[in-house]
Amino acid sequence: MPLAAALMLSLLGHAAPAPPLPPGSRALGHAGRARTHVGPWRIALAQDRFTGAITCAIAAPDVKLTRQTLIFRLGHGLSTLKADYRLDRGPSRPVSAVFAAVEDQGFFPERGWILDPEGGEVALPIAALQGARMITLRPAPGRRPRSFKIARLTEALILAKAAGCPAPGA
Numbered sequence: 001m002p003l004a005a006a007l008m009l010s011l012l013g014h015a016a017p018a019p020p021l022p023p024g025s026r027a028l029g030h031a032g033r034a035r036t037h038v039g040p041w042r043i044a045l046a047q048d049r050f051t052g053a054i055t056c057a058i059a060a061p062d063v064k065l066t067r068q069t070l071i072f073r074l075g076h077g078l079s080t081l082k083a084d085y086r087l088d089r090g091p092s093r094p095v096s097a098v099f100a101a102v103e104d105q106g107f108f109p110e111r112g113w114i115l116d117p118e119g120g121e122v123a124l125p126i127a128a129l130q131g132a133r134m135i136t137l138r139p140a141p142g143r144r145p146r147s148f149k150i151a152r153l154t155e156a157l158i159l160a161k162a163a164g165c166p167a168p169g170a
Contacts (some may be wrong), residue, residue, distance in 0.1 A: 040150070041058055041059070042057075043156055043160050056166075058157070060149065070125075072121065075120045075139075083138060087132040087135055122137050134150065135150050
């Protein structure tokens with residue numbers, strides 16, 4: 001947590017001795033920005049110089065966290081309405097089983113996902129992924145599945161919150 005405190009203080013403009021950053025981390029101090037990594041997750045924090053508000057983004061390769069929902073990018077033009085997912089080596093589940101939870105967060109699968117209305121994305125609430133290290137998604141029957149590392153998401157959320165991120169993933 002010393003890293004989180006230093007990131008927060010540097011963003012807010014207070015002088016604090018900077019602890020050594022983990023490999024791959026970068027703090028941009030006076031620019032009002034900071035970046036770090038936790039496993040596959042990139043955390044980027046920025047402070048609006050006018051309002052002082054802190055915003056953050058948490059993402060991994062082809063995965064973005066938005067409104068308590070992970071959006072997995074499988075490829076442009078793919079229909080994912082009949083997608084299935086598997087957590088670690090568990091049983092396969094239809095993505096449609098979580099459509100209600102996803103719609104509660106403002107994503108509407110039947111009308112196209114938020115980032116790509118042509119399809120190719122699967123949105124899953126982070127609550128449905130708790131404790132998983134890997135998720136495997138199959139966009140449709142007969143299509144090749146794709147795996148994503150999601151380990152350490154909880155740790156990334158905790159670090160972002162400690163660094164001043166207002167409701168990470170909200």
